[in-house]
Amino acid sequence: MIRETLKGGKGEVIKNPKVFIDPISVFTEIPYREDIIKETAISIRYFVKNDVRFSNLFLGLTGTGKTFVVRYILNEIEEVKKEDEDYRNVIQAYVNCREVGGTPQAVLSVLAEKLTNDIVPKHGINLGEYIEKIKNAVEGKKAIVYLDEVDTLVKRRDGDIVLYQLLRADAEISVIMISNDINVRDYMEPRVLSSLGPSVIFKPYDAEQLKEILSKYAEYGLFRGTYNDEILAYIAAISAKEHGDARKAVNLLFRAAQLASGEGIIRKEHVDRAIVEYEQERLVEAIKSLPFHYKLALRASLDSEDVVTAHKIYVDLCNKLKQRPLSYRRFSDIISELDMFGIIKIKILNKGRAGGIRKYIEVPDREKIMKALDENLAEEIGYEY
């Protein structure tokens, strides 16, 4: 049995998994984003050949292709460097602001490191010195800087000032910023806004477009005859409902194809199973990103039937962890919020005149939540429940 799977013989569905895991290495163009790519390429040409600096803000909800487009442009510029003299002195740096920590210090140090190709201290030097290092690195060259998830930087103290300094630096730097918070401009001071170039909007894909995108993945990544139009349309329709998220669509197709491995054809049941798994993963992600006392409140709720008992358990837990517990009132608000997020369910029962009301807690995915939460608490604070 395992030998068949190892060899990938009869009934295999996936021809090339790389298409799903590292699509940028396979796609030679990006459907539905051609106009944006062309406009950006023109700005880049003016910058490289005519010294016209630019800055753009790529805005759009999650999974609308912003990072994909940026990585594509970055790779294409590296190729053009080999063909066009004018591009020889172009240097590029991509930084995901959230992944490096989001602070101005962190973003600038990584940026300086990438542009200088040298080790730059993470602490102990001030923001101005980082800007100086960057300016020195760019001397006699042209830099294109990509700041992904720039909203995390802008929301930090002095975050927008860093942008201002980059945009206004006396150096040949152009900047492409990316944000999936479409209100990111609200966090910027007027003088930063006035140095910022236009916003480029990445509209959510509709069901038709998602289906077309999926058909490319299927064509490159799956064996012929293992999928049909209806299956692709089904996945596209589900993903279009969620603000046209291509990441979700592609992940669902890949997972469904894995589940169909050995059976030779992807059926609706495989997609439905993939959807359930996907929703559960999202639940785990949602739990991990809860504020600390929400996690403790949720943990306590897992071991109690009603809110009063949950609060007692929560207080005990706080004492164990040497944390000051929140009041019952605040705790009860948190529980209501967890109910609103759909993580737990609150049922209110009226116990008659003498009994007052009691708030009961139900947790539909109890085992799953407990596992995710306990792993997360152990990782975050070293607490073994």
Ligand SMILES: Nc1ncnc2c1ncn2[C@@H]1O[C@H](COP(=O)(O)OP(=O)(O)OP(=O)(O)O)[C@@H](O)[C@H]1O
């Ligand atoms: N036009 C497209 N053609 C093919 N694949 C696409 C397209 N747009 C998006 N994708 C796929 O969706 C995935 C997610 O896209 P991307 O990382 O660009 O999202 P994003 O807009 O940057 O979202 P986030 O803000 O969440 O990072 C990509 O890895 C790629 O697989």
